[in-house]
Amino acid sequence: MAIEDRDNVHVITHALARDTLSTLRDTSTAQVSFRKGLVKLGRVCGYEIIDGAMETEYVPVTTPLTEITGERLTGLDDVVIINVLRAATPFVEGLLKAFPSARQGIISAGRDEQAGMDEDGTFPISIDYVKLPDINPEDTVIVADPMLATGSTMCAVLEEVLDNQPDPENLFVLSAVSAPDGVLRVDEAVPTATLLTVALDDHLDEDGYIVPGLGDAGDRAFGTD
Numbered sequence: 001m002a003i004e005d006r007d008n009v010h011v012i013t014h015a016l017a018r019d020t021l022s023t024l025r026d027t028s029t030a031q032v033s034f035r036k037g038l039v040k041l042g043r044v045c046g047y048e049i050i051d052g053a054m055e056t057e058y059v060p061v062t063t064p065l066t067e068i069t070g071e072r073l074t075g076l077d078d079v080v081i082i083n084v085l086r087a088a089t090p091f092v093e094g095l096l097k098a099f100p101s102a103r104q105g106i107i108s109a110g111r112d113e114q115a116g117m118d119e120d121g122t123f124p125i126s127i128d129y130v131k132l133p134d135i136n137p138e139d140t141v142i143v144a145d146p147m148l149a150t151g152s153t154m155c156a157v158l159e160e161v162l163d164n165q166p167d168p169e170n171l172f173v174l175s176a177v178s179a180p181d182g183v184l185r186v187d188e189a190v191p192t193a194t195l196l197t198v199a200l201d202d203h204l205d206e207d208g209y210i211v212p213g214l215g216d217a218g219d220r221a222f223g224t225d
Helices: 015-025 031-053 088-098 152-162 180-189 217-222
Strands: 003-006 009-012 056-062 067-073 079-085 103-111 125-131 140-144 170-178 194-200
Touching: 009 031, 015 031, 015 170, 015 194, 031 088, 031 140, 031 170, 031 194, 031 217, 079 088, 079 152, 088 140, 088 170, 103 152, 125 152, 140 152, 152 180, 170 180, 180 194
Parallel strands: 009 194, 079 103, 079 140, 140 170, 170 194
Antiparallel strands: 003 009, 056 067, 103 125
């Protein structure tokens, strides 16, 4: 399993994930390639979650020549993926290649850039749309957003996800890049969540952007400014 435990965050170190992230960081990566890169990264991350969190059971298998004992994954039908609009859409597309039968939820959430960052390092968050499936105790829930910066958006999203729902068996917060501030904030707010990222970056700048980061993932994926 290519996941390293680094205190309150787990870093996916799969070689293909690191390679894809380097492409996403590069300013020369055009819109289509950036979007496809997020899809690829989501797929790799999904496979790593399967390898690290999903259990298997032994089952009898009949081959053309004999009977053997094989293994089957359990829990693949008990997965919920939450798409944090809009940047997570291609990221989730990749996750769905690993979890094709997952139930899906959508939350449109964003920080108020005009208001600016508060003294405590957070932003005001606007939740504009929420559509979630029922969550069951046996579920694995993956909340996907490529960028975990201040953690303001993710904390607001998790509050919506967990509101009046039973605690799922596994709750993952999945990002491509994370800042230490956001990791700490989400870990303190929702200690039951497992934070997964492909890179723990250095810091946030004065505007709350991840450095070195990869820019605005939504703008780069959808060709907007």
